[in-house]
Amino acid sequence: MRRHLLSFTLNFLGIALLITLIVAPIYFARNFAKVAGAKSESKYLLISQVDKFPNMTFIQEGDNYRISFSKVGPQQAYQQVFIVNNPTDSPQTYSLEVTSGASKVFFGENLDNQLTKISLPQSASVPLGLFSDVGDLEQNQQVQFKIIVKSE
Amino acid sequence: MITKSITKLIDEAITPAVTLIVAKMLGIFLTIYLLNLPFTIVKGGILYLLPSVHFQNLSDYIIAENYSNLAMFVVASLGTIIVLIKAHCLHESHISPTLHAKLVSLNLERLVTPSYHLYHQAAIWLTFLWITVTFLIISTLLKVTYPQITIIAAVVAANFSWVFAVDIEKEVQISRET
Numbered sequence: 001m002r003r004h005l006l007s008f009t010l011n012f013l014g015i016a017l018l019i020t021l022i023v024a025p026i027y028f029a030r031n032f033a034k035v036a037g038a039k040s041e042s043k044y045l046l047i048s049q050v051d052k053f054p055n056m057t058f059i060q061e062g063d064n065y066r067i068s069f070s071k072v073g074p075q076q077a078y079q080q081v082f083i084v085n086n087p088t089d090s091p092q093t094y095s096l097e098v099t100s101g102a103s104k105v106f107f108g109e110n111l112d113n114q115l116t117k118i119s120l121p122q123s124a125s126v127p128l129g130l131f132s133d134v135g136d137l138e139q140n141q142q143v144q145f146k147i148i149v150k151s152e
Numbered sequence: 153m154i155t156k157s158i159t160k161l162i163d164e165a166i167t168p169a170v171t172l173i174v175a176k177m178l179g180i181f182l183t184i185y186l187l188n189l190p191f192t193i194v195k196g197g198i199l200y201l202l203p204s205v206h207f208q209n210l211s212d213y214i215i216a217e218n219y220s221n222l223a224m225f226v227v228a229s230l231g232t233i234i235v236l237i238k239a240h241c242l243h244e245s246h247i248s249p250t251l252h253a254k255l256v257s258l259n260l261e262r263l264v265t266p267s268y269h270l271y272h273q274a275a276i277w278l279t280f281l282w283i284t285v286t287f288l289i290i291s292t293l294l295k296v297t298y299p300q301i302t303i304i305a306a307v308v309a310a311n312f313s314w315v316f317a318v319d320i321e322k323e324v325q326i327s328r329e330t
Contacts (some may be wrong), residue, residue, distance in 0.1 A: 014158040021165040025172035035213045036206035
């Protein structure tokens with residue numbers, strides 16, 4: 001009985017070793033070369049340009065992005081604070097959802113048409129801007145937002 | 153206590169597995185060298201242990217992947233061709249007497265291969281060949297490998313399998329006659 005059990009275990013391990021040997025080159029072939037910086041599971045890349053703006057700070061907590069800045073005039077806009085890139089090989093629809101703060105976050109550079117939803121073709125990018133309106137009087141502004149992805 | 157066949161298959165699988173890995177690596181590095189592609193080597197890219205090659209953009213990655221996949225397939229095909237030549241010309245059960253006599257006179261009798269050794273070797277090389285074709289098909293569906301390479305690979309693999317099946321048929325016929 002013990003001999004049979006040992007024989008079964010050794011044969012099982014033998015087959016596992018054989019499968020590993022057969023699969024190893026394919027696993028290696030699949031993973032040996034990659035594109036730098038792009039992860040296949042990532043549906044978007046958010047490139048920060050915050051350091052170009054004085055007195056602006058950016059904090060990321062998971063999928064939540066928080067920006068703090070000081071207001072210097074009654075109405076002000078910051079353009080190209082971020083760049084959103086679609087690294088996938090299919091078109092993606094991105095929506096912006098402000099979870100806290102009075103300032104607005106929008107796609108593009110057109111202040112008269114502040115888009116909160118955009119469809120991006122594969123490998124395309126779009127700038128992301130910030131807008132603080134007249135009614136918002138707080139000097140220290142903070143806005144927290146999320147980017148929601150919907151595959152087409 | 154491991155079945156003799158499993159031990160034999162493991163023994164036969166080591167060389168092709170290593171050869172395919174080396175072919176993939178050489179394919180990547182030769183493409184980088186000949187086409188002057190910018191790249192970086194990242195530590196722990198494979199299973200947190202082995203390094204991997206990172207390309208700066210998608211088009212360079214696709215070029216390197218295509219050439220290295222082709223190199224891998226060519227090596228898998230060459231291995232299979234050698235086994236098929238052995239099966240048809242140097243197979244112990246049906247080697248031509250003239251050739252056998254010539255090999256003996258040249259002290260090359262070790263080239264004559266028995267069925268047991270040959271069929272294990274063929275099973276392994278054909279498995280590697282078809283697994284490479286499957287990998288190429290998946291890679292083509294992911295828009296990395298050019299479809300031309302995959303189509304040629306599938307046709308070559310199918311033909312090699314057919315050539316091997318012909319040898320098995322011959323072997324079965326011989327065993328029926330004896």
